[in-house]
Amino acid sequence: MSDDAILTIEALKADVAAEELGILKALDLQVCKGEVHAIMGPNGSGKSTLAKVLMGHPGYRPTSGRALFDGSDLLAMEPHDRARAGMFLAFQYPVEVPGVSIANFLRTSMQSRLKEGDDLDLFDFQDLLLDRMKLLEMEPSFAERSVNDGFSGGEKKRNEILQMAVLKPKLVLMDETDSGLDIDALKVVASGVNTLRQEDPDMAIVLITHYQRILDYITPDVVHVMVDGRIVRSGGPEVALWLEEEGYASWREAEEQAAAI
Amino acid sequence: MPNNELVEVLDLDQYKYDFRTDDKPVFRTEPGLSEDVVHAISAHKEEPEWMLEFRLKAYQLYLRKPMPTWGADLSDLENVLDQIYYYVRPQDRMKNSWEDVPDNIKTTFDKLGIPEAEQKVLAGVGAQYESEMVYHSLKKEWDEQGVIFDSIEDGLKNHPDIFRKYFASVIPPADNKFAALNSAVWSGGSFVYVPPGVHLDTPLQAYFRVNQERMGQFERTLIIIDEGAQAHYIEGCTAPVYSTESFHSGVIEIVVAKNARFRYTTIQNWSNNMYNLVTQRALVNERGTMEWLDGNLGSKATMKYPSCYLVGEEAHGSILSIAYAGDGQHQDTGGKVVHAASHTTSSIVSKSISKGTGRSSYRGLCKVYEGSTSARSNVECDALLINDTARTDTYPYIEIEEQSANVGHEATVSKIGDEQLFYLMSRGMSEEEAMALIVRGFIEPIAKQLPLEYAVELNRLIEIEMEGSVG
Structure with missing residues (x-):
């Protein structure tokens, strides 16, 4: 294990909580500070499950293996403690919170990270928020809107990036952030992520996607191919390009053959 | 009239709040309601004749009208109505002792940040x-x-x-x-x-x-x-x-x-x-x-x-x-x-x-x-x-x-829902904080119509109510 590791996953298995259906099957992964890892795979391969298990979604249950985040036993922590420790999940489907402004939502998120009895300085927070919005070239009025309420797909994803910018995580899990975005919206979101990476070169990213497209804008250090709950191949950016041409069919065939033997 | 007790009302209350009583004469009608009680109230207030008549007529109407059978469950109410005092001179109500106020009420006052003088x-x-x-x-x-x-x-x-x-x-x-x-x-x-x-x-x-x-x-x-x-x-x-x-x-x-x-x-x-x-x-x-x-x-x-x-x-x-x-x-x-x-x-x-x-x-x-x-x-x-x-x-x-x-x-x-809670928790909020924020958002269209100090208090109160709602 590298000293620089921010996330280390060893032989992680997980089920959907309601049924004993293995989704993750002995998954290994190590992500170091500042690295960008892309995880690609077909529908149903367990990519999104991995993101949810790592963030502590109540609908999934790790059954064996372990995961260390910044040296701590991740699987023993509550979701909010994982967030407070510096993990951030950019949702594939960000949830609407009617009546709660983005500013209020983020202020509450920041406040929750403080020690009991400590109060967030509202002026400092306001400065931070405005600074972050300026960095991402967003209109300040955006923060007055209710969280994701009536947002377009692109606005929802930009809101995720804004939250990331304010909360300044050590590790970001991006769950199919590119899905449902047109190319312009994708560029805006990617440029936001890149701006944040420049600002904090130690921030690591696990980028989950179907498509190679987003990797044109956010360059990965490592690309993993995930099929049926396992990582079946890892390599440089060339893996993604190769995958784009070949598709996932060859692994499926290999799997079927392996199963037949 | 046994008027040595100030605020004994229902057994329910006595049990719940364990009131001590003061030994002071006060003006208060008999428990329960009767025409005499209505007379006594009107006389004590030195009202004109027409108001007494109005009250008495209303009292007859009250007796004739049935208890609503829709809405909240009022089946216990008849008992309550037989036992309460229908009139206690207002200034006599105020002489409870601060020590008698239940702790949970005091705690809520404290959490709302209300100064003690106002709490009293x-x-x-x-x-x-x-x-x-x-x-x-x-x-x-x-x-x-x-x-x-x-x-x-x-x-x-x-x-x-x-x-x-x-x-x-x-x-x-x-x-x-x-x-x-x-x-x-x-x-x-x-x-x-x-x-x-x-x-x-x-x-x-x-x-x-x-x-x-x-x-x-x-x-x-x-x-x-x-x-x-x-x-x-x-x-x-x-x-x-x-x-x-x-x-x-x-x-x-x-x-x-x-x-x-x-x-x-x-x-x-x-x-x-x-x-x-x-x-x-x-x-x-x-x-x-x-x-x-x-x-x-x-x-x-x-x-x-x-x-x-x-x-x-x-x-x-x-x-x-x-x-x-x-x-x-x-x-x-x-x-x-x-x-x-x-x-x-x-x-x-x-x-x-x-x-x-x-x-x-x-x-x-x-x-x-x-x-x-x-x-x-x-x-x-x-x-x-x-x-x-x-x-x-x-x-x-x-x-x-x-x-x-x-x-x-x-x-x-x-x-x-679980998804909504998970979203908020993934930003660092505890489950209780997340619930309170969702509820605040839900009532926001009404809270924003309130004078600011009321809106703040209402939000704080909902937060207090939400404590212990997880589990």
Whole structure:
């Protein structure tokens, strides 16, 4: 294990909580500070499950293996403690919170990270928020809107990036952030992520996607191919390009053959 | 009359709050209700003959009217009504001792950040309060404009003509059993008159006035906003009302004259042994506007449907209400709009939150009389359930006799879902913090209509209520 590791996953298995259906099957992964890892795979391969298990979604249950985040036993922590420790999940489907402004939502998120009895300085927070919005070239009025309420797909994803910018995580899990975005919206979101990476070169990213497209804008250090709950191949950016041409069919065939033997 | 005890009311209360008693003579009627009790109240208040007759007639009506069989469960109420004291001289109510106030109430006060002097007033154990200074300077301003803001008793004494003209004109005793009861034994409440054309910028706050004379359990309020006048009246506060009584039945009557505009804001948070049955109604004349902003927290059972009777052309009525039903509580609330003139408009927005074994019901009436052409009404009720054991129901009654009416009704029920909680928790909020934020967002459309200090208190109170809701 590298000293620089921010996330280390060893032989992680997980089920959907309601049924004993293995989704993750002995998954290994190590992500170091500042690295960008892309995880690609077909529908149903367990990519999104991995993101949810790592963030502590109540609908999934790790059954064996372990995961260390910044040296701590991740699987023993509550979701909010994982967030407070510096993990951030950019949702594939960000949830609407009617009546709660983005500013209020983020202020509450920041406040929750403080020690009991400590109060967030509202002026400092306001400065931070405005600074972050300026960095991402967003209109300040955006923060007055209710969280994701009536947002377009692109606005929802930009809101995720804004939250990331304010909360300044050590590790970001991006769950199919590119899905449902047109190319312009994708560029805006990617440029936001890149701006944040420049600002904090130690921030690591696990980028989950179907498509190679987003990797044109956010360059990965490592690309993993995930099929049926396992990582079946890892390599440089060339893996993604190769995958784009070949598709996932060859692994499926290999799997079927392996199963037949 | 055994008058050596001050606040012994029900066994229920004694058990719950373990009251000690003071050894002081007070004026108080016998427990239970009789014609003699009604006589005694009227005599003690030195009322004119017509009011005594009014009370006695109302008492007969009360006896004849059946207990409502709809709404909240009132099966225990008969017992309560046999045992309570229908009249205790208001100044005698205030002599509880601070030590007697239950810890949970004190804790809530502390969490709300209410200074101790104010806490004592709210708990009914303090009489002096700094805001009296504020009140007196405002009173001078009001006097100069001809505005009357008095106790209901002083209204009857000092302004008999205007009082008699409007009293019981909006809510006659025969309206319902509890209006009849209130009419028989009313005590305490406000009398407000705003003369034609006067615009009041500062809200009239009952809060100031009731410090001098505590609100009774049969409060009666009469408000007249004369032609073209504008005012805002605020009653109650979000801090829990600590009361040794377990029954509250108020009557609030409002007359909005031609071109006048009035808003009545009330947030009430009763202790959870309380039956709270209130009739509040406004009569709105030509081009007048009436807005009810009604918040109900606490109590054992609340039945309360603020109403607007739109009797003049182009009159407008709006009802915004919010109810919070915690464990064992039933909030049966909503609103009534009656369109009895052409081009009248109304809107009802009702939001409820139910937690634990709490139950909230929306009960509303929209009535459009024949001939009230081009009336428009819109009703929206949203219920939020905090967990699986909570319950909500909707009873919308719509009676339309007019072809040209345009009436809309929309109802939603939502439950705080795992996905929503997970989203907020993934940003660092604990489950409780996440729930409280979702609830705050839910009530935001109503909270933003409140004066800031009330909105802040309401939010804080909901947060306190949400504590311990996880698990």
